[in-house]
Amino acid sequence: MSSAILLVWHGSRDRRPHLAVSQLTTLVTRELSAIAPSSVTGNTLVLPLSPPIDSAALELASMPLEDSIVEFAQKAKAAGLKRVKICPLFLLSGIHVSEDIPDRVAKARSRLKGEIELELIPHLGSLGEMVKLLNAAFARIPAQNRILLAHGSRREYANQKIEEIAVKLNAIPAYWHVLPDLERQISHLVTGEQKTIAIQPYFLFTGGITDAIAQEIQRLQSKFPRTDLRLGQPLGATPELARLIRDWIDLCC
Known part of the structure; x- marks a missing residue:
């Protein structure tokens, strides 16, 4: 693989997503190493090397994303690589995916002046295999009804x-x-009989929003006492997600 890999995520003031992104980057590196080709020099087997891989945040980072891209691309070029694949770790195709990240990539590309190719691949949430990952998550919380809880966007195409x-x-x-919202959809499902409802957060990592979701679930459980939420x-940052990302990168190579 002649490409370096830059995983771009949203960014957060919470340290937990930072740690999760670091762990996920390590897991993806291992997965990519496992599929990298080996070679033989004389009688010596040269073990496969994974492509250079790192992560950068769109927001709330120590430097703007375009600076991170340029810095990473220059390191990749110095290592003899010809291309950087920029992989948005985003689940929705909202404004960040459709406008913000392409704008930052364009700025970085202009500064690099063609010294190395920057390729922006489709965001993670566009993968059809995401359904299998979510189905496995729902299987861990069996219930009569299911709610998929996403962040949501004011842009209807993202919610579609x-x-x-x-x-x-x-x-x-x-x-x-x-x-x-969650309360409206639970109200829609609830009838006079007792029910179980599985609620799967469609978020990558634990953080402030998922903490708030847990608190909201406690409130709604009190409001709907005959329903088991x-x-x-x-x-x-799981091996399953890392394998999905590996296949996503491999598919776009």
Whole structure:
């Protein structure tokens, strides 16, 4: 693979997502090393080397994203590589994916003046395999009904993808940032009989929003005492997610 890999995530003031991104980067590096080709020099087997890989944040970082891209690209060029693949670790195709990241990449590309190629690949949430990952997450919290809880976007096309995924999961969508929200969707499912509802957060990492979701679940559990609300965990820095990212990068190579 003649490409270096830069994983771009949102950024946070919370240290937990920073640690999770670091752990995920390590896991992805191992996965890419496992599929890198070996070579033989004389009678010596040269073990496969993974491509250079790092992460950078769009917001709340020590330097602007375009600076991080340029710095990483220059290191990749010095290592003899010809291309940097920029991989957005975003689940929704909202303004960050459709406008902000392409703008930062364009600024970095202009500064690099063609010294190395920058290739921006489709965001993580565009992968069809995400449904399998979410279905496995729902399987860990079995219930009669399912709600897929995403951040949500004011841009309808971004939420449409969530609705399509929810249908494949036999779930209904709810959004933290826009309507229909979690309370409205739970009210829609609740009837006079006792029910169980699995709520799977469609978020990558634990952070401030997932903490707030857990608190909201406690409030809603009191409001709907005959309903058992079962909250799942964010996708997290897991080997399963790392393998999905590996396949995503490999597919775009």
